[in-house]
Amino acid sequence: MRIGLYLPSLEGGGIERLYLGLARQWIERGHLVELALNERRGELLGDVPHGVRIVDLGVRRQAASVPALIRYLRGSRPNVVMAGHDHNNIMLCAAGFARTGRTRIVASQHNTLSANDTRGAKFGPVPLLYRALFGQADAIVAVSSGVADDLAVSCHLPRERIDVIHNGIVPDDLAARMVAPVDPALYPTGVPTIVAMGRMVEQKDFATLLTAFARVRQLRPARLVILGDGPLRPALEAQAQDLGITGDVAMPGFVDTPFAHLARASLFVLSSRHEGFGNVVAEALACGTPVVSTDCKHGPAEILEGSRYGILVPVADPAAMASAIGDALDRSWDREELRQRGASFSEAAGAARYLELFRRIAQRGVSEQTRKEVA
Structure with missing residues (x-):
C-alpha cells in the first residue's frame, strides 16, 4: 500500500511526531510511505524514518496548495492520503474533486474545533468548509471521542461518519x-x-x-x-x-x-x-x-x-x-x-488501527450516497 501523509512542514509538533511514528511502523510492515509537505523545512526533518519519501509541494501559502496537491495525487497515485491539520484537511478535500484512480482521502481531526477562535479570519470558515468539503473524504478520524462529538456538533456532521482512533505515540524503543x-x-x-x-x-x-x-x-x-x-x-x-x-x-x-x-x-x-x-x-x-x-x-x-x-x-x-x-x-x-x-x-497499536481503516475504505469509493450523508 502507498500511503501519503500531508502536512504543512516538519516543524516540531504533536501531529508531526505522531505521523513520523506511524510512518516508521508502516515502513516496517512493508508499505510505501510519502510525506507530502507544503515546505520541506522543520527541526523534525532529521527524524524522518529511512525509506520514507519526502515530496516537497513547494508552496508558501496554504491557499496555493490545492494545485500542488492535485499534481501530487495524479502523479504519485497513493492508495490513501491523510491530512493532519484543519487547513490541510480542507485543502486535501478540495483537491479530492480532481483526483483520479483509486486514491482514498482521510481527514483527521486532532483538536477541539469549538475551542478555536471561530470569530477570527483563520478559523472562522473552518466549520463551514468542513461541511462543504468533507463529502470528498472517504473517512473522517478524530483522536478522541470528545473531539469526535465536538466535530459532529460544530460542523453538523453525522456522528456515525467519524471514526475514533487514539493517538499511538509510544515508540517501540x-x-x-x-x-x-x-x-x-x-x-x-x-x-x-x-x-x-x-x-x-x-x-x-x-x-x-x-x-x-x-x-x-x-x-x-x-x-x-x-x-x-x-x-x-x-x-x-x-x-x-x-x-x-x-x-x-x-x-x-x-x-x-x-x-x-x-x-x-x-x-x-x-x-x-x-x-x-x-x-x-x-x-x-x-x-x-x-x-x-x-x-x-x-x-x-x-x-x-x-x-x-x-x-x-x-x-x-x-x-x-x-x-x-x-x-x-x-x-x-x-x-x-x-x-x-x-x-x-503505542505507535504499533495506532498504526495497526489506521491500516485497518485504510483497508476498509479501500473496498469502496466515494459514492454519491457518502457525499449526501455529509452534504
Whole structure:
C-alpha cells in the first residue's frame, strides 16, 4: 500500500511526531510511505524514518496548495492520503474533486474545533468548509471521542461518519529513550521534580501551573521543569520572578529527548485549557510517571479513564492544582499499572488501527450516497 501523509512542514509538533511514528511502523510492515509537505523545512526533518519519501509541494501559502496537491495525487497515485491539520484537511478535500484512480482521502481531526477562535479570519470558515468539503473524504478520524462529538456538533456532521482512533505515540524503543542523558542539574537528588511540557502559548496555561507551584513551594521543597518554548516565555519568566520561585523553576526550551525527562520526573502536570488528545499524558504514563491534569476538553479524561490512572482538576484553578500536586507527590502509585496503561497508546497499536481503516475504505469509493450523508 502507498500511503501519503500531508502536512504543512516538519516543524516540531504533536501531529508531526505522531505521523513520523506511524510512518516508521508502516515502513516496517512493508508499505510505501510519502510525506507530502507544503515546505520541506522543520527541526523534525532529521527524524524522518529511512525509506520514507519526502515530496516537497513547494508552496508558501496554504491557499496555493490545492494545485500542488492535485499534481501530487495524479502523479504519485497513493492508495490513501491523510491530512493532519484543519487547513490541510480542507485543502486535501478540495483537491479530492480532481483526483483520479483509486486514491482514498482521510481527514483527521486532532483538536477541539469549538475551542478555536471561530470569530477570527483563520478559523472562522473552518466549520463551514468542513461541511462543504468533507463529502470528498472517504473517512473522517478524530483522536478522541470528545473531539469526535465536538466535530459532529460544530460542523453538523453525522456522528456515525467519524471514526475514533487514539493517538499511538509510544515508540517501540521507549526503554532506550528513557535512559538518554539529560542535564543532571534539572533533577537534583532528593528533591521532587515536576515536569510540564508544551508550546508556551495560552492554550497550555503554564501561568496557572506557575501559580499552583508557588503554593506547593510554600509547603515543601520541589522543582518545576517546563520543557518547550514559545511566545509567552518572557511573560512566564517574569511571572516566576514575581512569585519568587525563579530558583526552583527551569525552562530549558525545546528538547529532543522528552521521554528521558518524563522518566526522571516525580510527577507530570498538564495545565492545558483544551486538548484534542494530550499526547504527553500518555507518554508520561508509559514512563510510569504519575499525572495531574486539567479536566479539559477532550483527551486527558479518556486517557486517564477519569481518575483511575491520574488526578483530574478543573481548568484554570491554581488552588485545586496545587492541592492535587501535593496529593500526587504523597501518594504511593502502582508504576507498573501506569506503564501498562501508557503502553496501550503505542505507535504499533495506532498504526495497526489506521491500516485497518485504510483497508476498509479501500473496498469502496466515494459514492454519491457518502457525499449526501455529509452534504
